Amino acid sequence: MKSGDPPSFALSVANLVKWGFSPRQYQHSCWLLLLGFLLDLADGAVARQLDACSALGAKLDDFADFTTFGLGTALLLKPQGVLGGLLTLTYVLAVFARLCFFSSGIPFTYRGLPCPYTSALLASTFLLTGGHVALLRIAAAAMILFMADCGFYPHDRVLESQLWKKLVYAGGVVAVLLAPTAVAAVYCLAWATSYIVFPFALWSCKA
Template sequence: MVPRPPGAAPPSPVVPSGCEPPVSVSVASGRTHPRRVTQPREAFPYITRHRAEPHGAAPASVSPRRDATVTAATAPAAMWMVSPPVDEGSAWLWDTAKAGGIFQSTKKLVLSEQVGRGRALEFLRKNAANGLSVANLLAGLSSILCSINRQYQYSCWLLLLGFLLDLADGAVARQLDACSALGAKLDDFADFTTFGLGTALLLQPQGVLGGLLTLAYALAVFARLCFFSSGIPFTYRGLPCPYASALLASTFLLTGGHVALLRVAAAAMILFMADCGFYPHDKVLESQLWKKLVYAGGVVAVLLAPTVVAAVYCLAWATSYIVFPFALWSCKA
């Protein structure tokens, strides 16, 4: 080891190439200083051109020469400012991804709308016949209110409307394959309200005889609805109450509410309903074309024709079913 002359500065340590420390040591003061490591610009290609400034301060412009030089102490902070490369290919992929997301969202929305529409259509299919039964029920309740207020003309029109609705609800239920226990119960309740209570009040129950006849008519309709099954397909036991109601309502419109004639006709209808005779199933809308035309004529007559024409039409229709049930109105006729 060579002795150092007096007053000479100590030699700096020899460091192999490539292993320089990141800091420099001042021998005189003993302080450490960050060693500036100069790297070419290609070593940090993604460093942003703006440095992090204090909050609220405007970013200072940096020259390309100083921007390309990073000290070892500030290198980690500089790396946080690295952003991924953006080129035309990446932008195209990003736009495609966004378009795909929008397409998927639109597809889900369309599918959900289709599912909701399908459910709505299924609900309408199952409840279309029930809606007609409810309309028949409302017609019967309105007829009762009109009879209580002695507005018998309106009551008759509502009874004829209920007659047409009752013929339609069964056909709609069978055509849409929507027959259910609820529909059967609703139909019976609507029939008793319209053709039982509503029609019985047309007899104007005044006095003991009139009251008894009204009660007898309502009970006959009730028994007819409870024991209508004959055990024979498409065959009723006893006169169906809608035809009896249509006959009484038409008679009232033609005679102007002749009480004696109405009571005689009601007594005859009671006997027909209590009788054990058989009547064909009134599948008017599911049978021959001429029966469908008869139904369409009834709709036009009730809604548009004068009172006399509508009353005569419905009276002839109901009478033909009562007198010639199988000759004219059988499914095979």
């Protein structure tokens, strides 16, 4: 069972605070979302290494995922007007449903696209396009369909898998923390897209 890592939980709260007090600072929030994406990939591995998995940890992890990748990411869509508001609400509900109800029953396999990847794609798109609302909404609509779909995706244990996946993760950390905005955004966009388009060909435990 996946445990909620404290940094992931704290980051989700920080994301909500930022949205509450600085709603126009979208770019800063994109960086928090990408950092949350990296922490989400690491927290389960850290919990298993420390033998700290628990039911409470799993609940905290779900809460962190919902606030960061659901609520926080949805606000990137700038919910203005009826259609914008409906799309934003639909995105939040899709993340909620994905976290609560989509269980594949197959070991190391998800049903429906995991929300951290949808968030990474949308945050990267925002950084690359300067927050182009139409493009973001088109991307969000596509992500909603992927989350609601019954397609299967491999469990993303990149830190407990092949060396090249660990290098991809390390590259993501370097890109988000040190690289220019465009480089980090392209890197994370390519990473998320590769998982969405080639989930088992590239990212399964056997790949």
